[in-house]
Amino acid sequence: MKATALAHPNIALVKYWGKRDDALILPHQSSLSLTLSPLSVTTTVEFGAASDQVELNGHTAKGSERDRVLRLLELVRAQAKADLGPAKVVSRGDFPMAAGLASSAAGFAALAVAGRAAAGLPSEPRAASILARMGSGSACRSVQGGFCEWQRGERPDGEDSFAVQRFDAAHWPDVRMVVAILDRGEKEVKSRDGMKLTVDTSPYYPAWVKDAEVEVVQVREHIAKRDLQALGELCERNAWRMHATSFAANPPLSYMSPGTLALILHLKEQRKKGIPVWFTLDAGPNPVLLTDAAHEVAAEALARACGAVDVIRCVPGGDAELKAEHLF
Numbered sequence: 001m002k003a004t005a006l007a008h009p010n011i012a013l014v015k016y017w018g019k020r021d022d023a024l025i026l027p028h029q030s031s032l033s034l035t036l037s038p039l040s041v042t043t044t045v046e047f048g049a050a051s052d053q054v055e056l057n058g059h060t061a062k063g064s065e066r067d068r069v070l071r072l073l074e075l076v077r078a079q080a081k082a083d084l085g086p087a088k089v090v091s092r093g094d095f096p097m098a099a100g101l102a103s104s105a106a107g108f109a110a111l112a113v114a115g116r117a118a119a120g121l122p123s124e125p126r127a128a129s130i131l132a133r134m135g136s137g138s139a140c141r142s143v144q145g146g147f148c149e150w151q152r153g154e155r156p157d158g159e160d161s162f163a164v165q166r167f168d169a170a171h172w173p174d175v176r177m178v179v180a181i182l183d184r185g186e187k188e189v190k191s192r193d194g195m196k197l198t199v200d201t202s203p204y205y206p207a208w209v210k211d212a213e214v215e216v217v218q219v220r221e222h223i224a225k226r227d228l229q230a231l232g233e234l235c236e237r238n239a240w241r242m243h244a245t246s247f248a249a250n251p252p253l254s255y256m257s258p259g260t261l262a263l264i265l266h267l268k269e270q271r272k273k274g275i276p277v278w279f280t281l282d283a284g285p286n287p288v289l290l291t292d293a294a295h296e297v298a299a300e301a302l303a304r305a306c307g308a309v310d311v312i313r314c315v316p317g318g319d320a321e322l323k324a325e326h327l328f
């Protein structure tokens with residue numbers, strides 16, 4: 001009745017941006033990401049506790065944060081077809097929230113894997129990915145390592161909307177993602193709200209959906225060939241297009257700060273000097289730089305020169321996994 005799992009965050013190379021079903025968290029388009037090591041979230045779930053308790057990063061979760069965790073465990077109970085009693089959940093991440101790397105992705109992936117194991121359900125990446133998706137969309141891509149593709153699916157019940165691993169972490173050990181933290185502050189508009197506003201009001205949204213679906217197929221080919229330049233160019237274009245949809249929302253929404261723009265424009269100059277470095281950007285001001293092992297130090301240096309207060313260098317990460325040691 002007790003299990004612990006560790007999962008890594010992921011960064012999308014082709015973003016997920018917008019839901020066709022808000023309750024089931026079903027996306028309008030497919031997306032593809034790279035799982036990031038060494039960052040991780042570890043979560044212990046125990047059913048049969050005295051009462052429901054949720055502790056995240058050392059504080060007792062309240063409100064919607066607590067509700068989202070308990071709702072996911074409700075789905076685990078339904079899958080197990082058993083009254084497992086109240087649950088105690090303790091979760092800890094080893095990277096700053098300010099990194100802007102949706103810690104919810106690693107958190108809900110770890111919760112799904114630990115929750116299923118604590119309920120005695122078998123280890124099944126597909127079932128865990130669907131469950132993680134219902135906590136936070138991008139979490140479905142953190143159940144497995146390497147490069148994972150969240151297939152949008154067609155079914156209204158979401159049973160065909162989950163992530164599959166396209167390439168494992170060993171496929172391209174040389175690839176690097178360097179997180180440039182320009183701003184440690186909380187973002188003003190959460191991804192969930194920003195994407196909803198964009199779907200509802202941006203005239204560019206339908207074009208985004210069409211392009212992203214094509215880009216998922218193209219990005220797979222670039223990764224298969226380990227073609228960093230082609231991947232970098234596609235990854236930047238996809239990030240610009242995602243942000244363009246939000247610029248055109250009503251009211252307009254920009255996740256970029258002046259510092260973000262200065263850094264990402266600077267990359268072009270660096271490439272002319274022979275440094276292979278491109279960016280991607282989630283719903284926040286902190287760019288993540290894509291490069292290779294030979295240039296990660298240079299990528300860190302240029303991020304710092306452009307005002308990064310912290311830099312985290314990441315390599316491809318592995319699958320979410322069960323751990324023998326529990327957090328309580």
Ligand code: DP6
Nearest residue numbers: 012015016136137138191192282283
């Ligand atoms: C910009 O997965 O955090 O990081 O499904 O509402 O929980 P919810 O949203 P979330 O959104 C992530 C958006 C993104 C792009 C991506 O990771 O694909």
